[in-house]
Amino acid sequence: MYNLQVPGAYPQSPVCNVHQQWPVGMKISRGLILQAPLISRRQLHVVSSSRTNVKPASPTPLKLKHYNLPSHDLMMPDYYMPLILFYPNPQLSNPLASKTAILSLLKNSLSKTLSEYYPFAGRLSSSGSYVDCNDEGIHFLEAQIACDLSEILQKPPVKNEKEGYGHLFPPGSIWHNVSYSRNLMAVQLNHFSCGGLAIAVSLSHRVADGVTLFSVASYWARMCRNLNDQEKLVHRSPCFVHELLLPQSSDDDLTATQSVAPEKNWITTKIVLSNSNIDKLKAELEMQDKQQGIKNKNYTRNELVTALLYRCAVTAATASNSGTYTKSVLLQTVNMRPVIDPPLPKTSVGNLFTFNHIPTYTMNETKLNTFVAQMRKGMMQLRGSKSMVGIEAFPLIVKYEKLNYKTYMISSIRKLPIYDETDFGWGRPVKAAVVDTPFVNSSFMMDTPSRDGITATVSLEEQDMKNFLANKELLAYASL
Template identity: 60%
Template sequence: MLPNFYVPIILFYSNSQQLSSKTTVPNLLKNSLSEALSKFYPFAGRLGSAGSYVDCNDQGVQFHEARIACTLSEVLNRAPGADEEKGFGHLFPTRSIWRDLLTDSCLMVVQLNRFSCGGVAIAVSISHRIIDGTTLLSFLNYWASLTRDPSDQEELTRLQPHFVYELLPQSCNENVLATQASYPERHWITTEVVFHNSKITELKANQEIHDKIDGVVADQNYTRNELVTALLYRCAVAAAAKSNSGVYSKSVLFRAVNMRQLLDPLLPRTTVGNLFMFVTIPTSTKSETMFNPMLRQMRKEQMQLKGMKILDLKGAVPLAEKYAKMNHNLYLVTSICNSPLYDGMDFGWGRPDRATMVDAPFVNCFFVADTPSRDGIVVTVNLVEEDMKNFRADNELLAYASFKFES
């Protein structure tokens, strides 16, 4: 039900030299990767001709090595775009950043980058057809733990993958053609915006004041994710309106919701697959992007998903096409907050200095994650140039957030 493109993530480490001198980093990673794939065995297979199932033929994944003629610190100070010179494009294998997989391609590719200072970066891309963000992090968490301490069977058992075939639609077989999608080539700016916890607390307090003014008596107990999502969408739509001579166009927020803890019965966090659904909130006026209606609708839509026995079979692509045909501008927000993005990614030489998703498959995307020190939220933002200019100048956004990189 999802396009077959690579989802790219990269992990940067400055202290890999702490490894034992008896073991080289490449060999250590390749050996542990092979062992990890024996558990996550579909990743080592190939998609069937129709693209709707995985032939678990154990053909393996690609592992590339690259020496980078600069220090790690020079690259850490770049925005997470796919650009070769200003971004992270050269740290990934060719065509593995949000690009369609070619026929009979590996479902997973890895590149180990070794910098002149001794630091390393591990770039990983896996087909979105078979994983969501939670599964991607679960795999990396397992691989890192296996590399760090292969004797810790208790930890490895806790992290091993969980497969739930009964949730798959019965029609998924070799005769069913999987979702195909094509996106127009569009150029956009990629940057990061940071919301410190103190500022999110301030945003929450201000919203509670507005709630009282509007007659909302009960404490809504807004989450960080809800508040940041609402603010991002509100400011992005306002930026587009400013680019459009102040006219608000029809827009829709696509918010990805992890279904593992909403299904009945609940599923382990390590359950493999695309186990998420989209909450959609269409708007066409400025008033509809105000916090109260946005947050209320987000809560309402998510509550309707709770207790489902099986995933709704509505694919993401048909849903997006439905709104596109109605001339809505689509905005996608997906979050990996409260995931083991840092603490779980120790391969034996400490937590990563930086871990981030790279770029996006299309414009108007927001990838939300915890900051390395967990003192706030960092968001990778992709907007067209004029909208990004207006977004960066939005006073409401700047009251609670700061930008890490210049456009």
């Protein structure tokens, strides 16, 4: 547990009074004006906010000032990836956990973290092909949110400010484009009326994937707990490994992909599949296999839920298309760190992932046991890869779009110990979430906080979503 020396007036009640009257005339961000107590509960959002700049604790060495991006980074869209972590009132376990003490601790530990993850404190070049590691730092926002933590937890994980998590992040940092003049990383610390906290972190996809985003949050949390004993963090330090992979073309030949984050035209929802229901699905598939003389398939939870989500999504699209099946493809995200030969460190920085791509042309090909077999075949083809050259993710998206496939992207971060490794000194988060999705037909899978099931954030077109949520096969295993 961290050692906080600054006592303060942080609210001690674990229960928020949603009718609390905030001072009239208090500074309100984004034009919101409070006229307490007449304001309705749904309008209670950001009461006040402030912004500072956090720079690395130590300067980046001159030889590291120019961080060239490898091809697998240059091909990625320049969007912010958003991760948010929710915590109960720290004062429940430490009476000295005042706002002032927490803010100071988080900034100091973040500053030291940026010294290790030095490119993220720099700025993307105008060409987008390298990072100028100039130590300009990142924006750190602090906001007072005028509602209870529990009220926010009930909201869907979407970027909408009224009905989702939009006001809990720095403006424009949820799947929005990163300008070369802006921060590659941004953070917002949210204080709820009940004393609960939320830490929102956004990181440019141009320089990192979801595994790297988690590694940054994990390292920061460990630094926060071991601010005066950094030797405990040596084995968790970031590894910049692209120079260890097979050589690629000269940096002068590389250009960054230009992309614009699409306007949201989809519906996002959250579904939960309990472990007991996943076990039920597994037993049913194993029975089908047994009847066909197939044994020992040993389905994993990831395989089962991925296959089910894909099948139900294409079924929904077929219903929207008057029963006509559209050729479709699953793009299943694969973390290549443990797959590349030899394996890369878990803390390797960059977009070290690709897609396991499984096209389907008929509904019959989406039968779960058949589809899982195809998923496994694709995974076997990736094993033994020596580098990222030739298996980059972005060209696969372009390929299937040109061939007029309907693409579905499903990512899983279930293997990342998010809840265990993001304790900043006041306990595990009560919830972690990747907010919304970058585009339509996307899904993110995570473990539930208690590990009793899988949570999936799903984005589909409006009519497809209606059909998806009414799908009897989905409803047999998932709760909405």
